[in-house]
Amino acid sequence: MNDNRVLEMRGINKSFPGVKALQNVDFSLNKGEIHALMGENGAGKSTLIKVLTGVYTKDAGTITMSDAGEVQIHSPQDAQKCGISTVYQEITLCPNLTVAENMYIGRGEGKITNWKKMNEDAEKLLKSLEIPAKATQQLANCSIAVQQMVAIARAVDMDCKVLILDEPTSSLDEQEVEKLFGLMRDLKNRGVGIIFVTHFLDQVYEVCDKITVLRDGQLVGEYEIKELPRVKLVAKMLGKEMDDLSDIKGEGGTYEGKDADEKVFEASELQSNAGIKPFDFYIKKGEVNGFTGLLGSGRSECVRAIFGADRVIKGKVKMHGKEVNISKPLDAMKNGIAYLPEDRKVDGIIGDLSVRENIILALQVLKGFFKPFSKAEANAFADEYIKKLNIKTASADTPIKSLSGGNQQKVILARWLLMHPEYLILDEPTRGIDVGTKVDIQKLVLELAKEGMSVTFISSETDEMLRTCSRLVVMRDRKVVGELSGDDLTQNKIMSTIAGESSV
């Protein structure tokens, strides 16, 4: 083994019932290296990480560490002892404990806890990493971004040799991402090997030294970052040359029915109890528009108010010019509005239920309590959409929670498309999803709009919004501060509107 190596994985195999998740995969990591692990959803990135951290037991293969030789990792504790720390995509801390408790839990080796010292240490560490949280604060009261940073602080503090960051940036805004990158570079200089899993290509090219690409559970190759330009990387991940990402808007054309000017949905002075200011909003038939703004600017709260997901306290809502009352999600659904929520895990999937049940759920609820679909009908619906959206699942009976993130998202999308809504709201539909699926979803949105569906699209990635939307509502501090369309739809203009430089 090379002197510089800190970790080597050789010939890793892992299968689940019906799926070979990893086949003969090799991976190696040097000291002081930031190594990106790339691949589409279901390529095996998460599985490889989970094998390394002891969440799954590998079926075959060896894991070798520089100082300990071949190691057997059967549990997350084993991994921790070997110096492997992980920060997962989804926060895995305990929201009901304090920040300090979360940082030190499970590390006392049975010794009595010195609360005072623990809090002091935590405070010091938080300060050195510039994390805006107090040690004694309850974790649930921190924003998602801060929770994520606490998880990283915990990992950093454990003197790790290998730090795994599994999609750490998906819920952070740009500044926070920069701070995280600073932290990563700092750790790199101290000789820590970092495995970085992300879907953001920009970020890979900003911080990483090497890239390992996986596809369908197999190793495609390991590359120096300089040797692999972006286009090639995407091609490797997809296993084919990509369509041009940059312009998909022109392709399909727009909806050209006679009623293209009709306002499908119109809200005035709408306000919910989620702390947003009253706002006006409308969408025309076949239009794609979007809410943009920083994380926490109230984008999601606005669409939740439209759908009745939060309690509406004020405002008038019209569908096709007729006033309607939407006070709960069912009202919205009855009016042909569908809403794909931001947090797939908390608000979207029903984990233990099958893919089929998850797909038919919304339409079933709409059809009524006393009219369940027959088994044959449900199967037909599920099969249709599994095929249509190319959902990768062992069968329609598989529980949705065992699918990869992107495929779960497709199932939720299928659920709402099955309802044939007039107005579809997509809140961060592409978060944590690979490039291929992202493009699929964007294309689908434009196709649907062309057929006359109105779509509101929310995304943290501005270029994605620019690619799909013809009109953008800009938000700042829980308030609508502007609306952009036509020639104003540029990155710069959006930025300046968000920042409040109205003079441009």
Add this chain to the structure above:
Amino acid sequence: MSKQINNNESFLKRLVGNQLFIPLIALILLAVINLINDPGFFKITLGTNNAGYPVFSGYLITILDYGSELGILAIGMTLVTAASGGQDISVGATIAIAGSAMLRILCGGTSRPTEIQAPIIVAFLVACVVGMLCGAFNGILVAVFKIQPMIATLILFTAGRSIAAWINNNELPIVPDPKFAYFGGFIPGIPIPTTVFIVIACIIVIALVLKFTNLGLYTQAVGINENSSRLNGINPTFIKFLTFVILGLCVAVAALIKVSRLSTINYSVIAKDIEMDAILAVALGGNALSGGKFNMWASILGAYVIQFLTTTLYKFNVSSDALAAYKAVVVILLVVFSAPKVREQMGQLGKKLGSSKKGVA
């Protein structure tokens, strides 16, 4: 050849994975123990009862008869568990309330009436309303006020028997009409206990409800992810409330059987500890007590396994005071066996057996 072995393997795996596996194994185990101890356990004889009518008797009949209340309660308890992720511990006490209400209607407030004061059906309907009101009370606490089910139902668990006694001024009325005893005994001329028919009726009703409504899908969805359910147009509050009301209805039916068995009531003893057996039935059926997915038939089967166990223990001359300790042992075994880790290892064992067979072949 190898394909067949694969089929065997997957069959074994499916069998172990099936929710009915644990209660079935427990049932078979109990049957074997009894068979070895005394094959006479399974004898069913046709005799005559005091009134001179033909009746079947034997241990198996006893199990079917006395497991009825538990089987009926298991239906409601399964739904409550699935939707709310908690259990109702007040069912024993609410049986006392519903039963007491029934007696009050039948006897009209006097303790020794010469004839019943109202038709039995009226009394039963009143008991249903009372049972559902108790369920609604629990349901509102759990669904609207978001109190943990076990704490919410602790109120009626504690107060229920006193309320039951208060309804009849703490008297113990005796129903004079022998027809009332048919529900917990035998209808003249029919040698099978009436309770068996009542249970079958309940099972048919719940099977129809599960087939022709979305009760199953909604309760499971609410139990697994309340947020998602709400965003899909389901009203989680109402669904939870509904499951408690359904359990209240089950309680009323169980109360009919219980009161009918004696034609009177003993407030402090009637249906004592039945809530724990009902919860155990749900667990024995392999249903997660934290809610979510459920298998109704496994729960009902679980109820009869418990009665089978109780009857077996009586057969072995275990005193009723010591019964609980023996049941505890069963609970321990059950919990260990249904743990995912043990199941996984059992699955692997099955795989090994399959492959060793292959080696021999």
